[in-house]
Each structure stands twice: as structure tokens, then as C-alpha cells.
Amino acid sequence: MKGHVAYQQEIPFRNLGGGVQRRVLSYNEELMTVEVAFEAGAVGAVHTHPHTQCTYVLAGRFSYSVEDKSVTLGPGDSIVVPSGLPHGTTCLEEGVLLDVFTPMRKDFI
Secondary structure (H helix, E strand, C coil): CCCCCCCHHHHHEEEEEEEEEEEEEEEEECCEEEEEEEECCCEEECCCCCCCEEEEEEEEEEEEEEHHHHHHCCCEEEEEECCCEEEEEEEEEEEEEEEEEEECCCCCC
């Protein structure tokens, strides 16, 4: 198999500070899934990267910005961020995001 199999219970979260934790789930060169847990009030600072990103809200509520536009997202909502656009989030209610990147984020491994 050319890829990475992950069993969630075997993967510890990496504490990023500021009430944010991340764990890389499965990936290969073309695609990566990442679970990101936020405490209420935690911030994912505005940033850019060359990867296309799709974010799906598993739990909680988030104020999510892409360029100069903001939306509020809750469980079951998703958003796609094209490569190179500034984006970030503030967690309004404790929650978890599932981020999917293409290509995979080598800086996360």
C-alpha cells in the first residue's frame, strides 16, 4: 500500500499551544487528513500556504475567515480554501475540525 493507515486511538494529539491541538491522521503524497481540536476562544491565526484546504466541522462553532470575508460554521458545515489565500479561525464553542490538504503538508510530519 502506498500511503499511511491511521487508527485514531493510537495517535496522540500534538499540543500547539493557545488551546489548540493537532493530530495527523492518514496521508500520502497527494492528500492528508488532520484533526484539530480547539478550546473555546482559541485562535488559528491568519496564515497562507500553497495547499488547497477543505475544512469540515466535526463539533463546536467557529468564526472562519478567508481573505476579508468571515462566516460562522457549526457541526456538518465545511469550507474550501484555495491555495495561497489568507485564512484563519476563532473557536466560539469548544470544537474539532477535520482539515484535508492537497498536496499533503510535509511540514506537519
